[in-house]
Amino acid sequence: MTEDQLQQAYQRAKQQHKAPAASRRLVLAKAQRHAGQKGHKVNPWNWTMGSIAASALLAMYVLLNFPLPLHQPSADNLMTTLVEVHHLNNEPIPDSVSQSIARQASITRQYDNLTREFANAQQTIAAHHMRRATLISDNHEWRLMTCDQHLIILTPALVARLTTDQGVALKPGSKVQLSFDKDGHIVAISSAHHHACQAS
Amino acid sequence: MLTMALKQWFSKPSADQLMADYALHGHPDTLAQLYDSLADDVYHYIASQTDSQHAQDVAQRAWIKVIDKRQLYRQQGNVKAWIFRIARNLMLDDFRANKKFVDELVSEPSIEPDYASQLADQLQFEDLMTALPASQREAFILQQEGFSLAEIATITEQPVETIKSRLRYARNRLKTALENTHD
Numbered sequence: 001m002t003e004d005q006l007q008q009a010y011q012r013a014k015q016q017h018k019a020p021a022a023s024r025r026l027v028l029a030k031a032q033r034h035a036g037q038k039g040h041k042v043n044p045w046n047w048t049m050g051s052i053a054a055s056a057l058l059a060m061y062v063l064l065n066f067p068l069p070l071h072q073p074s075a076d077n078l079m080t081t082l083v084e085v086h087h088l089n090n091e092p093i094p095d096s097v098s099q100s101i102a103r104q105a106s107i108t109r110q111y112d113n114l115t116r117e118f119a120n121a122q123q124t125i126a127a128h129h130m131r132r133a134t135l136i137s138d139n140h141e142w143r144l145m146t147c148d149q150h151l152i153i154l155t156p157a158l159v160a161r162l163t164t165d166q167g168v169a170l171k172p173g174s175k176v177q178l179s180f181d182k183d184g185h186i187v188a189i190s191s192a193h194h195h196a197c198q199a200s
Numbered sequence: 201m202l203t204m205a206l207k208q209w210f211s212k213p214s215a216d217q218l219m220a221d222y223a224l225h226g227h228p229d230t231l232a233q234l235y236d237s238l239a240d241d242v243y244h245y246i247a248s249q250t251d252s253q254h255a256q257d258v259a260q261r262a263w264i265k266v267i268d269k270r271q272l273y274r275q276q277g278n279v280k281a282w283i284f285r286i287a288r289n290l291m292l293d294d295f296r297a298n299k300k301f302v303d304e305l306v307s308e309p310s311i312e313p314d315y316a317s318q319l320a321d322q323l324q325f326e327d328l329m330t331a332l333p334a335s336q337r338e339a340f341i342l343q344q345e346g347f348s349l350a351e352i353a354t355i356t357e358q359p360v361e362t363i364k365s366r367l368r369y370a371r372n373r374l375k376t377a378l379e380n381t382h383d
Contacts, residue, residue: 003371005378006371006374006375006378007344009325009374009378010325010329010340010341010344011344012325013324013325013326013329014240014244014344016326017240017243017244017247017248017252018240018243018244019239019240019242019243019256019259020243020256022256023239023243023256023259023260023263024235024236024239026260027231027235027239027260027263027264027267028228028231028232028235030263030264030267031228031231031232031267032228034226034228034267034268035226035227035228
């Protein structure tokens with residue numbers, strides 16, 4: 001028997017053992033997936049750094065443009081135990097304030113801050129007590145949330161008087177210190193430089 | 201020059217060229233061509249050493265390894281030898297895990313009585329190959345697949361002289377058995 005005959009016999013035997021078609025499908029599917037993964041492969045380091053940079057830019061943008069509203073709770077979702085409405089004497093309570101009041105859990109007091117008395121009080125009466133609060137909205141009126149979760153609503157006229165007389169310019173999120181007389185009337189409002197709920 | 205270029209343009213790319221291209225670009229169509237040109241050879245080589253189900257599994261894993269490790273392929277290498285070696289190593293790993301056959305395959309074969317010639321009357325060529333000691337059968341199949349002595353020695357991690365010896369025994373047994381069959 002020659003080498004050629006041996007080789008022919010081998011090739012004939014080999015024809016009986018072809019690779020299964022299922023293997024071809026499996027292998028080529030794997031190759032397709034592999035190619036897809038390679039096509040969309042990203043450098044994890046670049047991706048991480050890119051994400052950090054994008055987050056940092058977003059944070060800077062927000063801080064520069066919207067420094068305080070991020071910390072401002074929704075006015076409709078406030079958890080308050082007491083609502084106080086402060087307004088000038090004979091000043092009608094605006095509808096917006098009335099609606100706000102209606103949405104709140106309870107209102108216990110409404111304070112008339114008499115214009116003249118209020119003006120005098122600033123000059124002559126020492127504050128009976130002080131409370132710290134955070135200004136949470138200035139859409140229609142000032143809403144001040146105290147550390148003990150009391151909501152104080154100031155009417156626009158009273159706000160105008162307070163800001164004009166005392167030169168305070170506050171924005172939502174500002175920490176303020178409220179001074180009250182012995183009857184609970186606001187006699188002064190000023191910026192608080194420390195955290196609103198730290199002891200004064 | 202032009203003739204060579206035209207010939208190259210129209211000729212079917214070799215397995216080595218396909219693998220070099222796949223290693224570089226990873227295009228699935230290139231792998232499909234490579235698979236079609238070598239898959240039967242790889243499968244038959246493994247199937248001659250183990251059962252068909254295990255051979256299918258080993259061959260699949262070998263090809264998946266080719267996909268995963270394509271960048272490790274050396275462009276000047278013989279891709280068929282590379283894939284055969286991958287498949288062989290996977291098969292031996294399985295054998296070692298199952299403590300099966302491996303001694304026979306990796307060590308010098310014992311010289312047995314002329315078993316093949318005893319069975320020649322009733323066995324076909326395939327059965328005669330199966331009757332060979334595994335190491336001789338492997339060397340014979342690799343030679344039939346076109347590998348040189350040096351390449352067979354590399355694939356099987358054996359000295360060339362050992363391969364020569366195995367081939368001599370394998371061929372003689374097969375020839376004798378086939379001659380007896382035809383008589």
